[in-house]
Amino acid sequence: MNDKLFSSRVQPETPSRLEGLFPVMDFDDAITFTAGAPAENLFPMNEMKQAYIDAIDNEGAHTFQYHTIAGPVELRERLAERATRKMGIENVGAENVMLTAGGQQGIDLITKLLIDKGDAIVVEAPTYVGALSTFDMYEPTYYEVELQSDGMDMDQLEETVKQHPEIKLVYTVADFHNPGGVTMSLAKRKRLVELANQYDFMVLEDTPYRDLRYVGESLPSIKSFDTEDRVILLSSFSKILMPTLRTGWLVASKKIIKQLYKLKEAADLEVPNITASAINQFLAKNDLDKHIDKLIDVYKERRVAMANAIEKYLPEEVTATCPDGGFFTWVTVPDVINTTDLLYNKVTPEGHIAYVPSKNFYAYKDKTNGMRLNFTGLSSEQIDDGMKRLGGILKSELSKSLVENN
Numbered sequence: 001m002n003d004k005l006f007s008s009r010v011q012p013e014t015p016s017r018l019e020g021l022f023p024v025m026d027f028d029d030a031i032t033f034t035a036g037a038p039a040e041n042l043f044p045m046n047e048m049k050q051a052y053i054d055a056i057d058n059e060g061a062h063t064f065q066y067h068t069i070a071g072p073v074e075l076r077e078r079l080a081e082r083a084t085r086k087m088g089i090e091n092v093g094a095e096n097v098m099l100t101a102g103g104q105q106g107i108d109l110i111t112k113l114l115i116d117k118g119d120a121i122v123v124e125a126p127t128y129v130g131a132l133s134t135f136d137m138y139e140p141t142y143y144e145v146e147l148q149s150d151g152m153d154m155d156q157l158e159e160t161v162k163q164h165p166e167i168k169l170v171y172t173v174a175d176f177h178n179p180g181g182v183t184m185s186l187a188k189r190k191r192l193v194e195l196a197n198q199y200d201f202m203v204l205e206d207t208p209y210r211d212l213r214y215v216g217e218s219l220p221s222i223k224s225f226d227t228e229d230r231v232i233l234l235s236s237f238s239k240i241l242m243p244t245l246r247t248g249w250l251v252a253s254k255k256i257i258k259q260l261y262k263l264k265e266a267a268d269l270e271v272p273n274i275t276a277s278a279i280n281q282f283l284a285k286n287d288l289d290k291h292i293d294k295l296i297d298v299y300k301e302r303r304v305a306m307a308n309a310i311e312k313y314l315p316e317e318v319t320a321t322c323p324d325g326g327f328f329t330w331v332t333v334p335d336v337i338n339t340t341d342l343l344y345n346k347v348t349p350e351g352h353i354a355y356v357p358s359k360n361f362y363a364y365k366d367k368t369n370g371m372r373l374n375f376t377g378l379s380s381e382q383i384d385d386g387m388k389r390l391g392g393i394l395k396s397e398l399s400k401s402l403v404e405n406n
């Protein structure tokens with residue numbers, strides 16, 4: 001087949017953004033900080049097994065029939081109630097909730113809804129690599145706005161939208177950023193909505209980690225300040241239940257959801273009814289918040305282990321975020337170190353550890369001095385051991401570069 005037959009969005013010579021992100025390690029003492037996956041031993045196996053049985057018992061053969069695009073109304077009602085109770089979003093009903101094949105499909109459909117080739121999107125720098133891989137497919141023009149310790153730099157955003165009034169969409173991971181680990185402040189959430197109204201753009205608030213807060217009080221969602229239906233909030237069951245449910249959900253106006261249904265129909269018709277019904281049964285019989293509390297208890301300790309290990313082992317030239325929740329810490333190293341080269345030449349072959357290097361978290365893949373470290377998938381002992389090895393390698397690389405530069 002001639003490559004010319006591929007569409008421009010595929011570009012066969014360009015690797016996928018996810019390619020090479022997770023190096024394979026075949027060592028007995030391997031420790032990997034790469035995971036974006038929740039801890040498997042915390043999956044509510046018995047409860048979910050029962051929920052699938054209940055779903056089938058309730059609906060019989062019809063469970064496996066084609067269903068409507070909207071999916072079970074009871075499930076959407078539960079999620080609408082959750083959006084009010086946990087996210088501060090008022091006046092939301094089942095008709096404002098749409099089920100998607102994971103948050104990832106939500107990102108895809110929302111991009112398809114808003115972005116034609118060349119249209120302008122603002123992303124945080126760094127940002128979620130999976131969102132970039134979706135956006136890439138729509139061939140947008142990217143504008144990057146720096147991520148600060150309290151979220152996106154709003155002054156820089158304002159400058160950017162002033163200079164580029166054509167910007168249509170701002171994508172943000174406001175709670176426990178992937179990969180940055182930071183959370184957007186209350187003031188910035190309000191300002192983002194004000195800017196959206198003033199400069200006429202949409203906001204995608206992608207918040208799969210929101211429930212996993214280990215310290216401090218939960219902040220209202222950006223969507224809760226939305227006055228002109230400009231914010232679409234996207235959430236998911238992947239991090240709080242199980243990723244293979246492939247079930248995400250978004251909150252938006254009926255006008256937006258009507259158009260999104262058109263796009264979902266064209267893509268894959270509907271979410272699998274067996275899964276949606278099983279989740280509904282799970283939520284009917286179990287207290288999701290209690291389950292989340294169990295996750296928090298475990299992840300909280302691992303976060304402390306990570307913070308302690310950073311303090312103990314990383315050289316002082318290195319900075320790291322201290323997340324209030326979520327899965328990730330972001331580490332910034334001096335520019336003399338290229339974290340992709342370091343990973344493949346030293347950290348994995350010699351240290352038998354792995355992290356995700358920064359390059360692919362940037363729209364233009366041009367920043368090579370960062371790394372994303374997951375702390376939820378490892379025991380406190382593994383975190384300590386792995387960070388000790390990472391710290392040792394970073395120290396020796398930094399002193400080598402000092403000698404070379406003198």
Ligand SMILES: Cc1ncc(COP(=O)(O)O)c(C=O)c1O
Pocket residue numbers: 036101102103104105128130173178206207208235236237238243247248
């Ligand atoms: C910020 C963010 N958005 C969306 C997703 C997609 O998750 P899923 O499709 O499993 O719901 C992830 C997964 O890692 C994520 O970190």
